[in-house]
């Protein structure tokens with residue numbers, strides 16, 4: 169006799185799931201039994217992101233992620249959606265509801281980064297990072313809340329250890345992730361009466377385009393050296409690690425307003 173999975177018959181949306189952490193979250197949710205809507209975008213409004221291009225190809229990469237979910241016997245549905253555009257977000261939420269009948273889990277994971285000192289930072293660069301990382305959490309939450317109230321669902325935001333510390337060259341990114349944590353804690357209180365939980369995942373260092381193409385050259389160190397230097401456990405984190413925490417949040421009805429760092433001890437490594 170097969171045992172029912174904890175997220176059997178549930179419906180999850182993961183934004184930025186054409187990217188690596190988003191894919192890890194989507195696949196772990198599917199392993200736990202959920203069907204998954206993969207929301208990502210092919211073309212962004214500006215080139216201020218980790219790919220230094222407007223052509224980010226996220227919705228195209230989502231095809232491979234959908235294949236991994238379907239191999240697990242779960243339904244996957246790709247929606248091309250820029251999380252900074254309210255009309256596209258509303259359409260994505262409506263498409264999810266008409267395709268699957270409701271929403272149980274919303275993972276606001278899409279995020280971007282650039283590296284520049286404030287003195288040299290372009291206004292467009294600030295707006296781009298704050299737009300995707302903060303407004304891109306607000307808009308899908310707002311659109312999905314009525315459906316999450318019906319399902320007593322969960323919102324899971326991908327923040328960062330940058331939501332707890334400062335980093336030179338990353339003032340906009342750190343500000344955006346601090347904002348995500350403030351939003352998470354506040355929304356948890358707003359939705360507690362409706363039995364909707366709101367929590368955050370704070371990744372440390374995951375080997376994705378963020379670190380490979382943006383941070384490593386400015387740190388003037390090889391990626392492996394960075395890991396050995398700053399992570400007490402001596403290894404980087406994986407998309408699967410983040411997905412496992414997402415499943416924990418999605419299946420624990422008494423955890424809300426939390427922000428757990430999955431960072432191998434980085435935040436404790438002051439001395």
Ligand code: NAD
Pocket residue numbers: 183184185186187188189190207208209212218224225226227249250251252277278279280300304326327328329370371372373374375376377378379
């Ligand atoms: P990634 O570049 O692999 O994935 C990001 C995805 O977001 C891409 O597929 C991209 O197309 C998508 N995206 C960007 N702008 C979008 C928009 N406007 N609308 C919809 N989709 C959009 O990066 P990742 O490392 O997987 O990052 C995922 C999340 O994890 C981000 O929020 C990031 O800030 C956070 N994070 C990453 C690390 C790390 O070490 N990689 C550490 C801490 C936090």
